Amino acid sequence: MNGFAPGSVALVGGGPGHPDLITVRGRQLLLAADVVIVDRLGPRALLDDLAPDVEIIDVGKQPHHHPVPQWRINELLVEHARVGKRVVRLKGGDPFVFGRGGEEAEFCRAAGVPVEVVPGVTSAIAVPSIAGIPVTHRGVAAGFTVLSAHTDIDQVPGGPEHTVILLMGVSGLAATAATLAAGRRGTDCPVAIVEDGYGDGQRVTIGTLGTIAADAAARGVRSPAVVVVGDVVRLADPELEHAPLASHSTLSNREAPQ
Numbered sequence: 001m002n003g004f005a006p007g008s009v010a011l012v013g014g015g016p017g018h019p020d021l022i023t024v025r026g027r028q029l030l031l032a033a034d035v036v037i038v039d040r041l042g043p044r045a046l047l048d049d050l051a052p053d054v055e056i057i058d059v060g061k062q063p064h065h066h067p068v069p070q071w072r073i074n075e076l077l078v079e080h081a082r083v084g085k086r087v088v089r090l091k092g093g094d095p096f097v098f099g100r101g102g103e104e105a106e107f108c109r110a111a112g113v114p115v116e117v118v119p120g121v122t123s124a125i126a127v128p129s130i131a132g133i134p135v136t137h138r139g140v141a142a143g144f145t146v147l148s149a150h151t152d153i154d155q156v157p158g159g160p161e162h163t164v165i166l167l168m169g170v171s172g173l174a175a176t177a178a179t180l181a182a183g184r185r186g187t188d189c190p191v192a193i194v195e196d197g198y199g200d201g202q203r204v205t206i207g208t209l210g211t212i213a214a215d216a217a218a219r220g221v222r223s224p225a226v227v228v229v230g231d232v233v234r235l236a237d238p239e240l241e242h243a244p245l246a247s248h249s250t251l252s253n254r255e256a257p258q
C-alpha cells in the first residue's frame with residue numbers, strides 16, 4: 001500500500017469503538033495525519049496517542065443534533081487537504097455503512113483531492129457478536145439485512161430465518177417492531193438490543209417483537225444501540241458480554257508493568 005500523501009484525505013473506518021478494532025492501515029494513517037476530523041462514535045481513545053501538534057476537529061453527531069452539518073464537514077476535508085495537510089476523517093464502524101462516507105469521497109474527488117477509503121469493522125456485525133449472536137448461522141439464518149430504522153421496514157424480505165439488523169433503531173423501536181411482527185416474523189420472533197457496544201454502558205436486552213418496545217422502555221435503552229431481529233438471537237450468550245474486549249482494558253493491560 002502507498003504512503004499518505006500531503007494534500008490527500010483518508011476516510012478511515014475506526015470500528016465500533018474499541019481502540020483495538022481499527023485496521024492496521026487505519027491506525028497507520030491516523031498516526032501520520034496532520035488533521036483528524038472525528039465523530040462521536042468510533043475509537044476516540046486513539047486520539048490520546050496523537051502528537052500534540054495534530055489538529056483534532058470534533059464534528060460529533062448525536063441523534064437529532066448535528067453540530068457541524070454534513071456540507072461543512074465535506075468542505076473542511078477539502079480545505080485542509082488543499083493547504084497540503086494529510087487529513088484523516090475518522091468514522092465509527094465502516095465509512096460506507098450509514099456513515100455518509102460515500103458523499104465525503106465524492107465531494108473530495110469532485111474537488112480534485114485524492115481520497116483513500118479504509119474499511120472498518122461495522123457495528124452492524126460486531127456489536128451483535130458481543131452477545132454471542134452470529135448474523136448468519138448454518139441451519140438458522142442464511143442471510144441478513146442491515147437497515148437504518150428510518151427506512152422502509154415493511155419491505156424487508158423473509159421471516160425469522162432472515163436476520164434483520166437495525167442501526168439508529170432506538171427511537172423508532174415500537175413502530176419498527178410492530179411492522180416486523182405484522183409480517184412472517186410474528187410477535188414471538190426473538191429480538192436483542194446491544195447498547196454502547198465496547199463502551200462503558202454496554203448492555204444486552206433480549207425480548208421478542210411483541211415485548212421489546214416495553215422491555216426497552218423499562219430498562220431505559222438508549223442510543224447508540226444495534227437491534228437484531230431473528231432466530232439467531234436464540235444463540236445469544238449473555239455471559240459473552242463479559243468477554244475481555246468488552247472493557248477498554250486490553251491496551252492498558254499490555255502496557256502495564258509485569
Ligand code: SAH
Nearest residue numbers: 093094097099122123167168196197224225
Ligand atoms: N458506520 C457505522 C454506522 C453509523 S450509523 C458502522 O458501520 O458501524 C450509527 C449507528 O450505528 C448507531 O445509531 C448505532 O445503531 C450503531 N452503532 C455504532 N457504534 C455502535 C456501538 N459501539 N454500539 C452500539 N451501536 C453502535
